[in-house]
Amino acid sequence: MSRIVYVNGSYLPEEDAKVSVFDRGFLFADGVYEVSTVLEGRLIDNEAHLVRLKRSLNELQMESPASPSEIVEIQNELIKRNGLNEGGLYLQITRGAADRDFAFPKNTTPTLVMFTQEKNLLNSPAAEKGISVISVEDIRWGRRDIKTVGLLAPVLAKQAAVVAGVDDAWLYEDGYVTEGSSNNAYIITKAGTIVTRNLGNEILHGITRRAVLELANEADMEVEERAFTLDEAADAAEAFVTSATTFVTPVISLDGKAIGDGKPGPLAKRLRQLYIEQALES
CATH class of the missing domain: 3.30.470.10 (Aminotransferase class 4, branched-chain amino acid transferase, N-terminal domain)
Structure with missing residues (x-):
């Protein structure tokens, strides 16, 4: 049928x-x-x-x-x-x-x-094992805050990831990460601070992003909304992405280098659990 x-x-x-x-x-x-x-x-x-x-x-x-x-x-x-x-x-x-x-x-x-x-969302294998990403230059237009169907640049970034044998791409501009091919990007510093790009025309204003940051604040996690560099991401303790169909998914490597210990980190896993709990209760 x-x-x-x-x-x-x-x-x-x-x-x-x-x-x-x-x-x-x-x-x-x-x-x-x-x-x-x-x-x-x-x-x-x-x-x-x-x-x-x-x-x-x-x-x-x-x-x-x-x-x-x-x-x-x-x-x-x-x-x-x-x-x-x-x-x-x-x-x-x-x-x-x-x-x-x-x-x-x-x-x-x-x-x-x-x-x-x-789709299998609650028990996603990608969320369980984490995903690997490569960095790709962000060539999209200047109004990424508008969710348009003009997605050729993200398609090319995703295909570059496929060719490289990884799961996804993180887009960057002037050395700073904007977002993933179809998700918002985050790092967690060694001091335990969640860092994600501040809102503006440079990124999509993610619905899951907003919900996850609210949950992080409620859980007394420190959050900074600012641009972060590829070097900061490589040196982070943890990283993750968020979107409507991936919820919170840990990122375990960037450009072939492990992030943290190369495994899904505790804070990312905790945020995913909190988000799922809230979604199921709503």
Whole structure:
């Protein structure tokens, strides 16, 4: 039985789900997206994702084809129709279909697409053993705070990691780490301080990032939001990444050099446990 996908008001088998070849998401990457976590058949921290979605739309002067409550209704229906217990729900809005022209078209109807992906999130093998990353120069555009579908630079970074035989890439600019290919990046200093890039146009304002930093503060862990260098990362006691579908995942090596003792560290594992506990209780 094929997966059910939502496209512009219809629930369709995935092989029948199509958008126009003139859709501006296809022609110009003129669109935004969100990925919400699903645990035990429930959306996790979804309201925050929808707030960020609205911000992304506003930054690109784009209209939404559905209200937040209508989006939630569609999301829950997709989860039900696909019997999704654990995984992610992808949502994408583009400016819609129009004859190819760089300027914004007038009177187009935005395209709304959603689909589910089944994934093992709670018992992730990557989180259990930790991941290895390489550093890759950050060549993305200047508004990384907008969650657009223009993801070719992160794709190239991820592919560089695959070719290098590691799990992911950390992007850097002027010697400072910005974030991972699809996640926010952190180090834990030998003094026990959690350090992650401060918010700005340089990084995505991660929903899981916000939740994890709140949990760290509640647990009286010291947090610094600032840029950190590749050298600092190499010398850190621990490192980890966060995202909606990886939660907190330890990073055990950078550019072939072990971070700390080369194993998932206690603080990263503790933060992952705290995040999962909170998510399951919500």
